[in-house]
Amino acid sequence: MPVNPTAATVSTTGPVKIVGTGLLGASIGLALTSVGLDVHLSDLSPTAQALARDLGAGRPFTADEPEPALVVVATPPDVTAAAVVAQLRQHPGAVVTDVASVKALVAAQVQAEAGGDAKRYVGSHPMAGRERSGAAAADADLFAGRPWVIVPGEESTPEAVRVVRALAVDLGAAPVTLGAQEHDDAVALVSHVPQLASSLVAARLHGAPESALGLSGQGLRDVTRIAASDAQLWSTILVGNAGPVGRALRALRSDVDDLISALDRAATHGPLTEGAVGPLARVIAAGNAGAARIPGKHGGAPNRYGEVAVLVPDAPGELGRLFSEVGEAGVNIEDLQLEHSAGQSVGLAVLSVVPAAAEPLEAELDRRGWRVVRR
């Protein structure tokens, strides 16, 4: 049965059990509860479970509950496979998925240990997260507009795949089907190696003199933002995806070797020595080309909102007048970026609004005499 990736009619049914009530589990619970689903929570930590309940993510699972139609395992990745196998046994009628950020290792373990039950398992990985972890950081809107990778096992039934895809759609995410290895290779490049590079740069600052830190600018802050991530969680993720991350890191080290050779030449024989500037320019140019392939490069909320750009005189009250008039037009501003022009007498306000509101808002602001910039 081919799965239709744009089907808008699919939807999760029956009680959903969530195992592990950290950031992802609690966020899923919040979102499903808000659309009226019956959500049961289970966590080894009674405190974590109580916190998720108090936030409105669902109610504690008990043995008396009706059987869940779907179990979502949202534990740390090193215990994910075992939890999936346990849930498949405990709930013989349920589809079981997980949200771990590595997939091949989990899939192999489930296939080895779950026997015939493996047909009710479908792996998944929502590409969403925050720097903060735990239920306290949960957000019902965490998955909106984000890719949600669906990784069917060799034995997964089409019905099980449909159920997990429906979960992603219900949470506002965009389901993407990948093989386990394909997924793991991809996240090594777009998530795991960037995490390590960020940590490697930040680690250099550990013993740096205070005067050096004082020269920090926005470039360093951007490169090192994710270096604040949790060391235990990330070590677990990285050993779970050791092959692909190791291969990507070897390719990176080969470039580092080239850079060091070039810099050594320049340091010894002067900046214009043969073989110095070339390798440096090659790596930076390859970076230019790679960076240009990243979708939604300008940050913010790339998929979720439309953008309306308006020139605003840089004077008290003008931004307020703009916002009031946007409000009068019945449009809610979801996010805002302000850019100042060289002349300082005017700023560019980029309003993020729900996509359907963008064009009508531009027309309305035109009508009211604002200078709307179509970009």
Place this chain on the structure above:
Amino acid sequence: MPVNPTAATVSTTGPVKIVGTGLLGASIGLALTSVGLDVHLSDLSPTAQALARDLGAGRPFTADEPEPALVVVATPPDVTAAAVVAQLRQHPGAVVTDVASVKALVAAQVQAEAGGDAKRYVGSHPMAGRERSGAAAADADLFAGRPWVIVPGEESTPEAVRVVRALAVDLGAAPVTLGAQEHDDAVALVSHVPQLASSLVAARLHGAPESALGLSGQGLRDVTRIAASDAQLWSTILVGNAGPVGRALRALRSDVDDLISALDRAATHGPLTEGAVGPLARVIAAGNAGAARIPGKHGGAPNRYGEVAVLVPDAPGELGRLFSEVGEAGVNIEDLQLEHSAGQSVGLAVLSVVPAAAEPLEAELDRRGWRVVRR
């Protein structure tokens, strides 16, 4: 004569000549012109010079002009030293500075070639820039609130140091005095290695499958933002600071070697093998510690503005009402960040305002019934 870093009375006098009218040169010209100074522009490219003139950065230098009191060399770094020496000879009464992002190499060359004129040279490096280059991206406010490193040479006179420091203060920057080597070591850590790390990560995406790119998130976008930087400019900077960058990159490679060994163990013997998770956690924890030392980590405009945080109901018109009332209070909003809470029914608006306005604005918003968050 000790230089007082907080002196507010110093100020640039006499005509200023700017050699090189790219982003930095044109931005300096714009800022000095706007405070009424006579600015003369000189660029090897007649088009670049005409563009800077048309933007209001000054008027073209001619031989008939009165002698400049200060010459600012803002050429690419590989021709900076030669330009400094030429300007010292051409204008025997002028103080000469440069704005190149490497300092030891320039200082050594000036000292070797300028003879007694070197006493009128003081190096400098404003820690400001943009991803875009050229006069078209110029901004009179580019340096406001940013550190401006002053690097006196061994022979620089106190008067020459005073003149260059006055320039930094006039442009709204915060002067910081460092030795040339100290500066070069610092920028290797906070600017040059981060640039290379960003390029190295982005370079991995060059041949990656489209499906991998589709999983890109904000973390990758942040790490690779500066990977879009100009390859020729950056190669020039890096060969000019080859020693310090090479040393920092060697330390980084040693960490990369540890990571690869750990990942190889995990890939071969499983994720829980001895010696796998430890080295990974060590690098990430060192990154945590390094990242925590970066001032103004949350981005935006760390030194320049005060912040006022207000809870805003997440409904059309509410943000407009807030902005209107801020306008009525006579306060201009310089920047804004919006954060949404988990519950989605309320957002936190963090307004950046001139520091003196922050407290009175908090009081006024309190009075008007807004929920002001003191952080």
